[in-house]
Amino acid sequence: MSDRNTLPSDAGTVIVGAGIVGCNLAYQLTELGRDDVVVVDQGPMPTTGGSSTHAPGIMFQTAEPKVLSKFANYSRQLYSELEGRDGQQAYKEVGGIEVARTEERMDFLQRRVEHATAWGLEDPQLLTPEEVTDHLPLVDSDRILGGYYSPTDGQASGVVACDALARRAMDGGAEFVPHTRTEDIELDEDGDVQAVVTENGTVACDEVVVATNIWARQLGEKLDVHLPVAPVEHQYTMTESLDELADNAQDVTDHPLFEGYENVSGEKAKRLLANPDRPILRDQDNAMYYRTHGDSYGIGSYNHEPVVPDPDDLGGNDPDGNQASVHDFSERFMNEATHPDRPDKAPRTASDELIPATKDKELEFKYNGMFAESPNGLPIMGPVQGTAGLWVASAIWITHAGGAAKALAEWMETGMPKLPDGPIDLAHCDVNRFDAHEGSWDFTRDIGGEEYRIVYNIVHPKWVWEGKQRDIRRTPMYHAHERRDAELWASAGWEEPQWFESNADLVERYEDRIPDRDGWEAKYWSPIEAAEHLHVREHVGLHDMTAFNKMEVVGPDADAFVQRLCTNDMDLDVGQVRYTLMCNEAGGVRADITVTRTDDDRYLLLTTGREVGNNHVAWVREQAPEGVVVNDVTSSLAAMVCTGPDARKVLSKVADADLSDDAFPYFTSQQFYVKNVPVTALRVSYAGELGWELYTPSEYGETLWEHVMEAGAEYDIRPYGNGALDSLRIEKGFRLWGEDLHTEHNPYEAGLGFAVDLDTDFVGKEAVAAAAAGDNVRHEVACLTLDDPEAAILADRPVLDPETDEAIGYVHSAEYGYSVGACVAYTYLPPEFAEPGTDVEILYEGEKYAATVEEEPLI
Incomplete structure (x- = not known):
């Protein structure tokens, strides 16, 4: 040279x-x-x-x-x-x-x-x-x-x-x-x-x-x-x-x-x-x-x-x-x-x-x-939001540079990161994944040092930072959580409850349905998570979901833009709510979102993603034309969900609205007051039970939380954390973006073809239509349950063909389903293995666990 x-x-x-x-x-x-x-x-x-x-x-x-x-x-x-x-x-x-x-x-x-x-x-x-x-x-x-x-x-x-x-x-x-x-x-x-x-x-x-x-x-x-x-x-x-x-x-x-x-x-x-x-x-x-x-x-x-x-x-x-x-x-x-x-x-x-x-x-x-x-030990790659033409490729070692550069070059040229064997999801490497506080030198210095410290440590997948750079973002309900002895874990800087020690009494109530757990899978787990799960299924619970990403799309062309963005038919009346997907140009699922039309020219977009949720915001802003404004309202809106069989009874005590099925149908939204707090309510629930998501300006959040908790006292309402939510959602087959849903799979591989309307135009339609015709479907989502009802596993372990012992997939996400009495795992398998009733094995901690492909949802 x-x-x-x-x-x-x-x-x-x-x-x-x-x-x-x-x-x-x-x-x-x-x-x-x-x-x-x-x-x-x-x-x-x-x-x-x-x-x-x-x-x-x-x-x-x-x-x-x-x-x-x-x-x-x-x-x-x-x-x-x-x-x-x-x-x-x-x-x-x-x-x-x-x-x-x-x-x-x-x-x-x-x-x-x-x-x-x-x-x-x-x-x-x-x-x-x-x-x-x-x-x-x-x-x-x-x-x-x-x-x-x-x-x-x-x-x-x-x-x-x-x-x-x-x-x-x-x-x-x-x-x-x-x-x-x-x-x-x-x-x-x-x-x-x-x-x-x-x-x-x-x-x-x-x-x-x-x-x-x-x-x-x-x-x-x-x-x-x-x-x-x-x-x-x-x-x-x-x-x-x-x-x-x-x-x-x-x-x-x-x-x-x-x-x-x-x-x-x-x-x-x-x-x-x-x-x-x-x-x-x-x-x-x-x-x-x-x-x-x-x-x-x-x-x-x-x-x-x-x-x-x-x-x-x-x-x-x-x-x-x-x-x-x-x-x-x-x-x-x-x-x-x-x-x-x-x-x-x-x-x-x-x-x-x-x-x-x-x-x-x-x-x-x-x-x-x-x-x-970098703050999560992974590369920092991709196009920088808001500066067209600016790309980053950093925090990459010799070991990974060849693959990272191949994926980035494909991203720059075709709009989709991929390696020779197919698309690769870079959500956890995306330069836009970071929150504002992560750009400070104080945070970067301290977490860079902590990442160095743990490079060769044995780190559990659920481990969270302790000490340095914690307690940065507090939801409006933070002090209410502290009063109930919440076990707080950091996610994207938010201090979020994983479970509540105040619910420890529930463990004895449900103990016959909570299998003992030890070993690697028992670390960072509490039986209180299981008890909270069962209580929500049978009674009622309240969950702080402020940290879920929330976007407002506003403007005279907002309706056309939302339709272009989403795979479903988005011709909504004001107050209607619809589940839909966003796909990239190659048909990979870029996010799954809930869209609510809140006014003639205004929409509320809600999505999960946790540490990588900002990628969704960046994607929507990148797609937005002139005349459309995309506001990230994650921090400005407190959010919670009251869910469970008794949710209507609880909310009816304090809401000045008729919450009956006829007056407030599933997948609709209304605005009303909970006592003296203004609320936008959606009748949806990620837990899969009767429920309402409640949104209010952040300054009202703690008051709203206490209003609902007080109203629910006679129904034994309990707060519940992310541990319970993860097991509740997996039983219902609800996907978690970044784990069992990401850009490496199209909607039909992910079992979400119901959220696609090919009579509409949207980003990635050509590739999605090809998948609908059976092209490009290499794997299909499969819901597995372990045959041993006492067993529990964690994600990222191989799924094996029991006849040949060859790996045919890997566990994308796994949680114990306390309502179904078995550990539930989601994976993607070759179509011939994804049929319900198929027997497979999962290699976990040196042992093979028999598992069966099930029809979803399980309940």
Whole structure:
């Protein structure tokens, strides 16, 4: 790659950042036919000085989030096709092993097998200690209980991969311009991208992609786009030559990239370019990882207190060749126990125990390298709401960059993220998923540090933050919840009840219908959730649903816009309510929503989604034409639902309206007063029982809550939390977007064809019509119940064909159905397996659970 390219005056797409993300993206865009792509970077190429230059390039593919494993698997395949400047394959498929020193970690490794099986990774295995040392002879088998082995894991040098990808991109017409720092992005009078301003001139362009990882926040701030990207430091060292690795000694000084690498990284380039000769290794109990560099062992450590530099202090490479993403090594972090969760053993001690050959050996090269973290540990990708032409690709590692760039390029070109095996849902990676508070540096810094802290911890899927950055958003009923001893969990910053300790007396009342629960599935669960569920089914409950996303669509063209947005017939009278879907251009379900026409030119759109609900708001705003205003009214309206067989009796005591079936039919809305509080009421309920959703301006929320609770006292009304709601909705077959409903499936695959009217025009109609005709239906939704009525499982585990033991799907969501007396799971299966009555198995925590496909809804 030449350092002599000059800056062009215009381009279709400018990518800021020529690290592993930018190079991958440039290649993918040129593969899709674009020949007007320009990549600029402040450093030399391919050794830019960012994280891609100092990273050891280890690639463990298995992760609990499906999106990360899918990205990693595609990256592995792509890097395996790349040829480095030395004529060798860029990817070294040496395998990857994670070891366990505790029984708890062994359970974790079993989950690794199950997640890998669910996501389609090849041949995941559990190993005995002796089998680990068959692959890794220098590991002390007496220190471990076993290991997890993924044979297609491996290593890819960021520099080698960047160079190979860039050369391919240039063959497709892309231009790369080094030594060119981006200073600003110019917008036109409409707020759309117009040009990229660099230290060496301005490039007019239609699109710009911020692919600068640890520097992403600063560039966003110039546009008032507050990206929650935190640079964090971790340690990497390389030992002196070890006699035990002498057979793998390598001289890389004749490598075509060595001179440039040495100019940026110094002498350690001699090690970083040397290939591994055995599986990469993780000791997550001690937050350490390993790979060989020729005859040296590389030791990476997350086993120290979090260090989050201020982005404004990062700067760039200095004139002496010091790398911008590298800070001085902290000796204390290696030789003392500073990690808040691992206070008993220094990293160097733990490392020498595991690999005794390194004991007393000099750590020849040592540095603190930086990478980027996001608030949920996932990439930050996609088009930025409100700034046409501005895209982000940040908080992405070498392991995931190939897949992330492929998905993003498809998104930019076709409007739909996808990988070669089909669409991939990026709801939890979308740049628009964040709430306003997450853009603050206080939040970004603290949560970036917390994400660093838990990188190698065993984290339960229901675990929530404690301590830092909690109690940020309070619903109007917050103090009422505290008075009833609510167990509050944070969701999108909202403090939401999961259950109420004040309902503990209900457990004894319903105990014969609440199975005992232990093990992994019992963590972060309370039998009070079950009791609240049963009480709502049989009596009445009140649930705070303020955090559900709420949008108001207003304007003279609102009716036409809502029809264009929605798959159902939206010719509604004022006061009518309709369930419908929004789809993307490829027919994937973008959201399921409840739409209420509240006036001639005004609609209320209600949706779930929790942490990713803001994606829906961004989508609706992106689609809106002139003459239509989309207001996010989530925070301005308090919301609650009174539901259960006695709901009408309760509300009739305080509502100045007739709530009978004739006067207030299902799926209609009215405005009335609850005592002295103005309310917009919808006769719908996500719990699946008789009920009314009640909306009022936020300042009235707590008063309304207490009015309803007081009116319901004689009917033993109880507040209930999200735990009960999740089990109530799954029994009724109501989907939860982001879990058992997302863009990877069309309405017919999701069993929601009833919410589609093909006589109307809507976004994605052509693809949805093809699905209606039977095309593009690869999987169908299936409701499963476990045959063992005492068993409970969690999501993201493989569904198996009991005849062949092959994975045919995975559990999208699972909750115990206390009214049906069985654990209920939703999945998507090949059509021949989705027929009711079909027997399948679910692999969970090392055991196979028999399950049966059922007709839905169950009750």
